[in-house]
Every structure is written in structure tokens, then in C-alpha cells.
Amino acid sequence: MSPVVADVVDPSTVHGVHGADGVSWWKCLARRNDLFGSWEAVEWAALPPGGLSGEHVHTRTEELYFILTGSGVMLLDGREHPVRAGDLVVNGLGTRHGLLNTGAERLTWLVIEVVGPLTATVYSEHQEHVENGGPR
Template sequence: MIKNFLNSKKEEIKNCHDGEGTLKHITVFEDDELKSNLRFINYTILPPGTSIGTHQHGNDEEVYVILEGNGEMTLSSKIHKVKSGDVVLNKPYGIHSLTNTSRTEMRILVFEVAID
């Protein structure tokens, strides 16, 4: 199966995980399309000043790939500067958030994998 997320219809999500602003979001692949422990692949655009609010996952790993832009990723209360090319691993039961601190859009891919 092949999908082009750049040409897909974007959904608007307001205050994602109680974050700031409105994100543009595409679910590229969902759980019911996948046979592995991969739960989803998402493509998200964060306009300047928007954020994915602080939240905690369960027994899974979530990977953020920063495609464009830069910002701040909080992992377990520690703030890290992130930029294009960075890959961030959110470990099981970890607490995290992401804020676009730049003047341009931030574009990310997010993968979530369940741990058996």
C-alpha cells in the first residue's frame, strides 16, 4: 500500500493534548491498516507558537522525526532544543510535549509502537 501524506486532506486539531493553538494533522496509517505492533504513523504541521501539550503514554514507544523547523521537546520535565533531522524517542510511560518556538511551520512524523 502506498500513501502520499503531502497530498492528503489535513484535519485541524485544536489544543492537542491541551497544547496551544491549532495543528494540521494527517493520520498516514492507522492501527487497523497495520499488522505489526506499529499503532500509527502521523504527519503533523505545527504553526509558529503551537504545541502538543504535556501527556503520558502507557506501554509503548513513540518516535518523533523532525522534518522541518525547530522547537522545544520536553521529556520527563527536561527541555531539549530540537531541529530538522532530529529523531526523538519517547520511552514507555514517558511524559513529553513539543512546542514550535520558531517563526516558521514545524513538520513532524510520529510513529507509535506498542510493547508486548
Template sequence: MATVVRGERRPFGPISNDTTGPAVTHGQVGGEGVCRWKMLMNGMHLEGEWNCVEYVVVEPGASVGEHVHLRTEEIYYIVSGRAVVTMDGEEFEVREGDLVTTPIGSAHSIANRGDEDMHFFVTEVFPGEGPAARPALVHVPDLLPDPAGAAAGRTAAVDLTPYFTGGWRQFRLLEIPPGGQLRETVPADLSIVLHVLDGQAALATGGEEYTGGPGLSVAVPPGYAHTVTGTGDRPLRVISTEVAVA
């Protein structure tokens, strides 16, 4: 989305955040109990039609109440735990690794009926033109290649374009072995947000290095080279969300 000053678009460089210090919400969107919520990225700081990137923790017995997005399309990625999503009146269970797509106009809620916290990652993007697609559920780890011969790491990719009208592109799950490294350059027509799920990472871009574990998020602007290095003693898992730049 970026920022326009006197008719000129003023882009930002890389942005980093993590999931410490979230707000505590009671009865979120008319739901039950307590949730912990944090905005990781504001869309006005990102290139492309992003609205926001958020992280939500739903405590046992709590829920985010039913609501309808009239201005944005949305994905949920379940980071840990289990929940029940109700989408347009239909209930289905979700678990760690599930990606839920919410087209514009769909009524949805998410409830934690278990006894452990449930964590999920949220991205909202402004829509484009055309009819809304149907909601979808994809268990992303099932798309990872066979671990045999994957010493350099594994990638699972979901093409988001069939599920939305906006500028969504790929959602990826990256698995990098200890000491392994992924090197990429973001195409000039995309911007991405990387979010660490598990393990320890060093994310370098724009002359800066950001280090941390689960919850670390880094936005990489169009055209920027970046490296993601697994610095711990266990595999590093990172999700990457891509949105087109007009």
C-alpha cells in the first residue's frame, strides 16, 4: 500500500517485529473469554494492497466472535493448537499447519474448545475485482517434499490466486536445517512478510540482520535480496506470504 506524499509514493525499507507484548482482549468481536492480539505490520508501511499482518492467541474456552469482512480478504495460518472455525455457518476443525482462506463477504469465527492456547497468524489484503471464491482449508505441511534427499531444506507452496480477487500470490512454508541458509531476491512486483514458526533464525536484508525465534517477523520490500539462516540446533520453520505490487 505504501504512503503517498504530495502525489509521490514513499516506500519503506525492511520492517521487523515479534509477538512479545500483545494486547489482551476480552470478548473479541463479541466472542468469549480472553484473546491476546498484536498487529505485526500495518499495511500502509508495505508495498502492495496489504491491510495488516497480525498474530492472535486464543486462550482455552475463548473465541473470536462471528464477523464479516466487507473491505478485506484474509488468511489464517494455525501456528499451534487446535480450534473450530465456523465459516458461513459450517463448522470444521483446524490444527497446527492448517491454512484457512476467507474471501470477502464470508462470515467466520474461531473458537478454542481445548485446554491449551491456540496461536494463529493473520494477513488481510484489500480485494480486487470479480466474484468472491469459496473458502478453503489446506494443510500446508502435507505439501512438503519427502525428507529423503532434502538436506538443503524443504518448501511447500500454496498458490493463493484462485482463492481471492486481490493481489495475493504464494504462501510458503520453508523448512531449513540447522546451519542451512536460504538466499532469495524478492521480485520487483512482489513484497513479502516472513514469520518464524519454530527454531532460531538470522534474517538479513537491506544491510540489517534480525535474529530471534518463534514470532520474529520481517517484511522484505520489492527488489531486496535476503538470506534466512537456521542458527539453532533444530530445523528452522518459517512462513512467507507474498502480495503483488501494482
């Protein structure tokens, strides 16, 4: 496996992320096939001032949000939590979460998405099956 190298140049512009109005930016830096272990993805995301990543729930993965720049409010299961650059937020399996940029500058964060135990087991069993000559 070769090293994975990525950057945040030319991210995708996303309109209405997770049902919210407005625009955001997103870029996948690495996906499951490029990673070892129970990793699903490593992503970069950004919101303009006043921007919102709408509330949503993951049933297969949990996400770690590492706030890189700016400040905002993390919505976790109906409760608001102020966040700023340097904060780490854990969005566990089944947690309803969203992020609002309340600051005057762009809010950027790194998303580290990890599969839950049941999904990790399925992936592992599938990989074992493939390695033993089974169909993909």
C-alpha cells in the first residue's frame, strides 16, 4: 500500500448539507480502502459565517470532529455546546448532531469517521471471505 497524501485544495461545494439551507465545503481526504483498521473516512469540511450543517444521525459510524478554525455551536441530541478551534467533539453511534458557525470567520473541521463494532465485524468477515477465495 502506498502512502495516502491529500490536501484541501478544490473541495466540493455542497448546497443544503444534511437538509440545511446554504452552502458548505467538503473534501474526502482518505476512504476505508486507503486506511487500516476500523476507519471509514477522514474528511475536511467548512461552513461560512452563519452556515449550518444540519442535524443528522449515523447508525453505522461514529464521528470525531476536530475544530481547526473558527467557532460555533455543536448540536448534540438537542443540546447546544460552544466549540472553537482546538476542540474535539465525539458524535457517538446514534447521536443526533449538527454544527452551526456562530463566528465571523469560516469554521473548518476535520472529520474522522470510524465504523461501529457491528459494522467492523461485517467488514472483517467480508475481508476474510475474500482472502480465502470467496467472491467479492
